[in-house]
Amino acid sequence: MSLGNKDLLFEGRGIRKKYVREGFLGSRQSTTDALRGIDIKMRRGDLLGVVGESGSGKSTLAKIICGLEDLSSGELTWNVKPSGKSHPAQMVFQNPFNSLNPKLKVGYTLREALAYGGFKRMASVRKEEVVALLDKVGMNKVNPDAYPHQFSGGQRQRIAIARALALNPAVLVCDEPVSALDISIQAQILNLLKEINKKNRLAIMFIAHDIEAVGMISKDVIVMKEGSIVERGDVVKIIKSPEEEYTKKLIEAVPVNPYL
Amino acid sequence: MSFLLTAKNLKATYIRENLRVKALRGVNLNLHKGECVGVVGESGCGKSTFALSLMGLIDSSEAEVSGRVDVNPAGDKKLNLLELTEKEKNKIRGRYISLIMQDPYNTLNPVMRIGRQLREAYALHNRKKDASETISRLLEEVGLGSDTLKAFPHQLSGGMLQRVCLVCALVNNPAVLIADEPTSNLDVTIQRKVINNLLRIKEKYELAMVFITHNINLVAGFADRIFILYAGKVVEEAPASEIFKDPKHPYTAALMRALPDLSEPKRKIVPIPGSVPDPVDVTEGCSFYPRCRFAREECFRNEILLKEVAGGHYVRCL
Numbered sequence: 092m093s094l095g096n097k098d099l100l101f102e103g104r105g106i107r108k109k110y111v112r113e114g115f116l117g118s119r120q121s122t123t124d125a126l127r128g129i130d131i132k133m134r135r136g137d138l139l140g141v142v143g144e145s146g147s148g149k150s151t152l153a154k155i156i157c158g159l160e161d162l163s164s165g166e167l168t169w170n171v172k173p174s175g176k177s178h179p180a181q182m183v184f185q186n187p188f189n190s191l192n193p194k195l196k197v198g199y200t201l202r203e204a205l206a207y208g209g210f211k212r213m214a215s216v217r218k219e220e221v222v223a224l225l226d227k228v229g230m231n232k233v234n235p236d237a238y239p240h241q242f243s244g245g246q247r248q249r250i251a252i253a254r255a256l257a258l259n260p261a262v263l264v265c266d267e268p269v270s271a272l273d274i275s276i277q278a279q280i281l282n283l284l285k286e287i288n289k290k291n292r293l294a295i296m297f298i299a300h301d302i303e304a305v306g307m308i309s310k311d312v313i314v315m316k317e318g319s320i321v322e323r324g325d326v327v328k329i330i331k332s333p334e335e336e337y338t339k340k341l342i343e344a345v346p347v348n349p350y351l
Numbered sequence: 352m353s354f355l356l357t358a359k360n361l362k363a364t365y366i367r368e369n370l371r372v373k374a375l376r377g378v379n380l381n382l383h384k385g386e387c388v389g390v391v392g393e394s395g396c397g398k399s400t401f402a403l404s405l406m407g408l409i410d411s412s413e414a415e416v417s418g419r420v421d422v423n424p425a426g427d428k429k430l431n432l433l434e435l436t437e438k439e440k441n442k443i444r445g446r447y448i449s450l451i452m453q454d455p456y457n458t459l460n461p462v463m464r465i466g467r468q469l470r471e472a473y474a475l476h477n478r479k480k481d482a483s484e485t486i487s488r489l490l491e492e493v494g495l496g497s498d499t500l501k502a503f504p505h506q507l508s509g510g511m512l513q514r515v516c517l518v519c520a521l522v523n524n525p526a527v528l529i530a531d532e533p534t535s536n537l538d539v540t541i542q543r544k545v546i547n548n549l550l551r552i553k554e555k556y557e558l559a560m561v562f563i564t565h566n567i568n569l570v571a572g573f574a575d576r577i578f579i580l581y582a583g584k585v586v587e588e589a590p591a592s593e594i595f596k597d598p599k600h601p602y603t604a605a606l607m608r609a610l611p612d613l614s615e616p617k618r619k620i621v622p623i624p625g626s627v628p629d630p631v632d633v634t635e636g637c638s639f640y641p642r643c644r645f646a647r648e649e650c651f652r653n654e655i656l657l658k659e660v661a662g663g664h665y666v667r668c669l
Contacts, residue, residue, distance in 0.1 A: 144538050144540050144541070145508075145509075145538050243626050244394070245626070273393045273394045273565055274393065274565050274567075274606065274609050275393055275605070275606070275609045275622055275623035276622070277609070278610075278611075278620045278621065279622035282620070282622060300539055300540075301539040302539075302613070303611045303612075303613050304611055306611065306613060306617075307611035307617075307620055326616060327616050327617065330613060330616055340540060341539065341540060342613065343543070344539040344540040344542065344543040345539055345613050346542075346543075346546075346566060346569040346571075346572060347568065348567070348568040348572070348595060349572060350571055350591065350592055350594075350595035351568075351595055351607075351612070
């Protein structure tokens, strides 16, 4: 399929990751198989959900795709021309309270990212670029000279998303981007990600432990368990009729309001 | 009717330099035996301050707490927890009213084995030598083995730690349990396990419970009554069966629309615009006014009182 290939961003085959932990004074070793052979690919405009319990390997997969972690075996090939020195996949972390440097003005953080992504010196990043970037995440009226602590959790997560977008990624990897946020703010961030995905056909990988949020935002979903993919497909179909016991368990765990 | 726990016009104001942070602005609560009250609201609405004030845990150097928290530990006379000395409070806390907090990693002592921590909690109100029996019975009830006793907190998972905290809160057989977002830091599947344990124990010991959360769908499954807290005030209070069928306050309705729904995965979720007001400059009128679709001029002029719209269903809206 020619169209499929043109839009293909990356493809991973048999990705494995083994963590080796050394015991005290190198005495005893233990290994953890975080990923046990993952096949995954994403195309332009995809909005892929990844669900699983803690320890299922979701975050490891995210780190490998973003190049923050090497894989032990298997291969991951990118079909994207490298733009600048930044990696084609950029990450948005769970907790915006930790992922932004508290001592830097938000404008500085974003200028730094823009300079890095655009191959220029920080001084040559124009103020308008920062404003335009903030505008992309629905924060057009904020003061770029403020510090992260002056923003609410939702705003901070928007800033973290803006920082990732500054590097012109081909894929935005969001690792539990709403788990640390309030319910009303969660909805804002979910809608924002959906909008970004639609507007620029930017591929987004959305990782969560509850299938509810994934169902709301993504089209396709991957269900992970103990480092393997146990089920994948259309999210609505999987929620309606899951095939795996494990997926059923994940769905049943979602608190259901009996009065609705 | 006798209540296990009553709060009357409970207010808490933190003093930060020269600012007055009005975290709680007059909350009333009556709790019966075996009843579960769900308290729902966003961050910054005063939920945790409410939990701490019910336990008398807010130090007077930190905040001004006024109003009453009546407890009835001996079964014959009411005591206002807020007026007791620290020593008298300690006789009530743990024994009569107990608290389980959000983050189990910070609740337990990282350098002490679980067994010693649980025995220590037990010994505050009982003879130490009887501890083992109660502790192992409770551990079994929450599905943990006796080998947990030898472990240090870092050796257990978040879900296990939270169950240890639950045991810790229950070792002295309290009548009232206050749970402040006990499952917000946990995975959904672990959350389900911890909630199931909590509910089974609540039924068995006829515990009265105040369950604080930001997820309205979570408490809907088991709370008898639901309180919606906004900017330190209860804006709606109703039996759980009522409030979802017919939410009277725009904030309650907005909270419900903001949640994704598994039965309709593609339904659009609607965020609540704006954010919770700064508790430093809240006014007496409706605090939800700037975020409300139905706001009118009258809304912020005077204090709006909680009025009864149906049997047991109260709302603070015009």
